Amino acid sequence: MRDSLAGRLGDRRLLAGFALAIVAIAVVPPLLNSLWLRVMLSSVIFTIAATGTALLYARLGLVSLAQVALVGVGGWVTLRMWHATGLPFELNMLVAGAVSALVGMLVGLPALRMRGLYLAIITLMAAAGFQILVTGTQFPNGGSGWLGIAVNSIFMPRPRFGHSDEAMLRYASVVALLCFGLVAWARHSRPGRAWALIRKSEACAMAAGVNVALYKAWGFAIAGFLAGIAGALLAGTIGVLDATTFPASESILLFALTVVGGAYSALGQVLTGLLFRAAPALLNDWGVDGNLAYALFGIGLLHALITAPQGIAGQILDGLARLRRPRSER
Amino acid sequence: MYGVFFVTGLAMGALYALSGVGLVVLYRCTGVLNLAYGALGAAGAMLAWQLEQWAYPEPVAWAAALAVATLLSFVYGRFLAPRLAFREPVIKAVATLGFALVILGILNYFWVEAPRRLSLSTDDLGLRMLGVRITGTRVLVVMATLLMTLGITLFLNRTRIGLLMRALASQRDLASMLGVPVGRVEATAWLISGLLAGFTGLMFGDLVRPNPGALTFLVIPAMAAAVVGRLQSLSLTLAGGLVIGVAESMATLVHPIAAYRSATPFIVATLLLLWLQRKRRLTFSGQD
Numbered sequence: 001m002r003d004s005l006a007g008r009l010g011d012r013r014l015l016a017g018f019a020l021a022i023v024a025i026a027v028v029p030p031l032l033n034s035l036w037l038r039v040m041l042s043s044v045i046f047t048i049a050a051t052g053t054a055l056l057y058a059r060l061g062l063v064s065l066a067q068v069a070l071v072g073v074g075g076w077v078t079l080r081m082w083h084a085t086g087l088p089f090e091l092n093m094l095v096a097g098a099v100s101a102l103v104g105m106l107v108g109l110p111a112l113r114m115r116g117l118y119l120a121i122i123t124l125m126a127a128a129g130f131q132i133l134v135t136g137t138q139f140p141n142g143g144s145g146w147l148g149i150a151v152n153s154i155f156m157p158r159p160r161f162g163h164s165d166e167a168m169l170r171y172a173s174v175v176a177l178l179c180f181g182l183v184a185w186a187r188h189s190r191p192g193r194a195w196a197l198i199r200k201s202e203a204c205a206m207a208a209g210v211n212v213a214l215y216k217a218w219g220f221a222i223a224g225f226l227a228g229i230a231g232a233l234l235a236g237t238i239g240v241l242d243a244t245t246f247p248a249s250e251s252i253l254l255f256a257l258t259v260v261g262g263a264y265s266a267l268g269q270v271l272t273g274l275l276f277r278a279a280p281a282l283l284n285d286w287g288v289d290g291n292l293a294y295a296l297f298g299i300g301l302l303h304a305l306i307t308a309p310q311g312i313a314g315q316i317l318d319g320l321a322r323l324r325r326p327r328s329e330r
Numbered sequence: 331m332y333g334v335f336f337v338t339g340l341a342m343g344a345l346y347a348l349s350g351v352g353l354v355v356l357y358r359c360t361g362v363l364n365l366a367y368g369a370l371g372a373a374g375a376m377l378a379w380q381l382e383q384w385a386y387p388e389p390v391a392w393a394a395a396l397a398v399a400t401l402l403s404f405v406y407g408r409f410l411a412p413r414l415a416f417r418e419p420v421i422k423a424v425a426t427l428g429f430a431l432v433i434l435g436i437l438n439y440f441w442v443e444a445p446r447r448l449s450l451s452t453d454d455l456g457l458r459m460l461g462v463r464i465t466g467t468r469v470l471v472v473m474a475t476l477l478m479t480l481g482i483t484l485f486l487n488r489t490r491i492g493l494l495m496r497a498l499a500s501q502r503d504l505a506s507m508l509g510v511p512v513g514r515v516e517a518t519a520w521l522i523s524g525l526l527a528g529f530t531g532l533m534f535g536d537l538v539r540p541n542p543g544a545l546t547f548l549v550i551p552a553m554a555a556a557v558v559g560r561l562q563s564l565s566l567t568l569a570g571g572l573v574i575g576v577a578e579s580m581a582t583l584v585h586p587i588a589a590y591r592s593a594t595p596f597i598v599a600t601l602l603l604l605w606l607q608r609k610r611r612l613t614f615s616g617q618d
Contacts (some may be wrong), residue, residue, distance in 0.1 A: 019543065061418070061420075063420050063423075065427075107606075110600055110607065112602050113607050114603070114607055116418055117423060117604065119365060120420050120424065121553060122513075122603065125550060125553070125600065126596070128551075128596060129593045132593045133590060133593065136589040136590050168558075248547060249543065252430075253431070255424070256424075256427060256431060289439050291435045291436075292435055292439055293435070295431065295436050296435070296437030297431055298430070298432035298435060300428075301425070301428030301429070302425055302428040304424045305417075305421060306410075306413045306414060306425070312418045
């Protein structure tokens with residue numbers, strides 16, 4: 001319902017967020033040096049992936065621990081497509097999204113009729129399985145045959161609008177905004193209403209005639225699609241990919257940081273992307289060992305699960321809302 | 331030739347099985363699938379390796395490994411797990427991932443990535459069977475797995491605290507209303523499972539390699555064994571672990587799939603899950 005006060009406030013917040021993001025896309029890139037451009041680019045890409053994890057967690061209460069593996073699937077498909085066909089990057093990106101969506105659905109399939117815990121188990125096994133598979137096959141780099149492995153890698157060129165790092169950061173940010181738009185649209189249309197009902201109670205949803213399995217699968221598909229887009233952008237940025245980028249531990253970490261950043265708002269996913277890629281770089285600048293970042297993130301996850309279910313973003317947004325309210329109501 | 335891989339696989343399978351048993355005992359009693367299980371073992375194994383480097387006598391290293399894993403498990407179970415007691419099982423499981431990240435981060439900080447070897451004195455013993463020499467460690471692992479699984483089954487079936495554990499497993503709310511001391515019974519489960527984690531971690535450290543990351547993520551194949559037992563049955567978990575271990579090892583001999591053989595546990599567990607839910611419909615009253 002659009003006409004409720006909360007709905008309108010939400011819309012206004014959404015618009016404000018979009019406006020802020022567009023200003024940031026215009027202003028921020030020239031301010032960064034080359035290292036931080038790369039770091040921010042990586043953060044934006046994983047923000048897109050985190051949007052998928054967050055969608056499943058916040059809207060359906062599902063825990064997916066294979067998101068980075070699905071990013072790897074997207075990257076593999078993008079490279080495979082480009083080396084085989086030379087189509088424009090955008091088309092390859094869409095194909096990568098579609099394939100990752102399909103894989104995401106297949107991974108979720110065994111858990112569809114079982115409850116939450118089994119999905120976490122299966123996705124974790126899928127993440128570990130992907131790690132083994134891709135370590136064995138590696139990513140296509142211009143060789144012959146289906147797997148396309150050559151001794152000397154041929155780099156896939158950057159997309160047309162992203163030749164410099166600065167342009168690529170803008171390009172990825174625009175794609176990220178489109179992805180946020182996709183999620184917002186899904187939430188405000190039929191699937192979103194079905195998800196809300198499923199989240200409240202599966203029994204209610206079934207009684208109301210909602211096809212629970214179908215809409216859960218749809219959630220997996222969108223999450224997989226977002227992972228595929230992120231994978232394509234990663235491949236487009238670097239030109240080649242390496243199996244060591246997509247271990248199971250990264251999938252676990254991305255999920256953990258989705259909860260820490262806040263799964264319930266787009267701001268949370270931006271924070272997740274920053275925590276995932278920018279925070280380790282920042283700690284490194286300060287001379288803190290990167291492994292301790294792991295420990296901090298673990299503490300963050302426990303803290304978020306036990307006391308702050310809305311994550312950092314929830315605490316920020318709550319703070320802002322409290323500031324806006326008249327003093328007498330605080 | 332076959333014998334070598336069979337025996338190697340049997341030992342690995344026994345460790346998967348024993349880890350699976352540790353996971354199942356804890357899950358049944360507390361409702362927590364402890365994904366930090368591998369990290370607990372890793373902490374034990376790394377400490378044992380360090381003590382060995384400092385030339386402490388071996389029993390000290392063994393004791394330290396078992397003690398640190400048991401202690402960490404107990405601390406989590408006593409102070410953090412109760413704060414999530416009323417959340418869904420998946421949240422409880424995910425929280426242990428947080429604990430795993432903490433342990434892993436600290437271990438990687440102290441023991442930077444490097445080639446290491448942990449050799450226990452049981453490696454020097456050995457016997458010949460099926461035409462192969464089997465090290466004492468492998469014999470120990472298989473025997474210990476069988477004995478401990480049997481022991482835990484008897485413990486659950488014959489002792490009072492085992493009875494209370496089963497009561498919690500089958501009806502938590504009812505059991506606590508009837509006066510089962512939930513805190514104490516759960517603490518016992520965390521202690522037992524931590525001890526098993528320490529033992530398997532030490533053995534994995536000896537048979538695979540003492541590396542924090544590798545040992546931490548061995549929880550995933552162990553979880554596959556537990557899934558075979560549907561997170562309920564100890565005997566099925568035992569069988570599942572052994573079958574997975576042997577199949578994984580024997581796959582080395584089949585050339586085209588040899589590189590992917592470590593995926594065996596996941597394939598077995600996934601196929602089994604698909605088969606288990608073949609006639610299932612989503613209903614209101616189901617549980618995880």
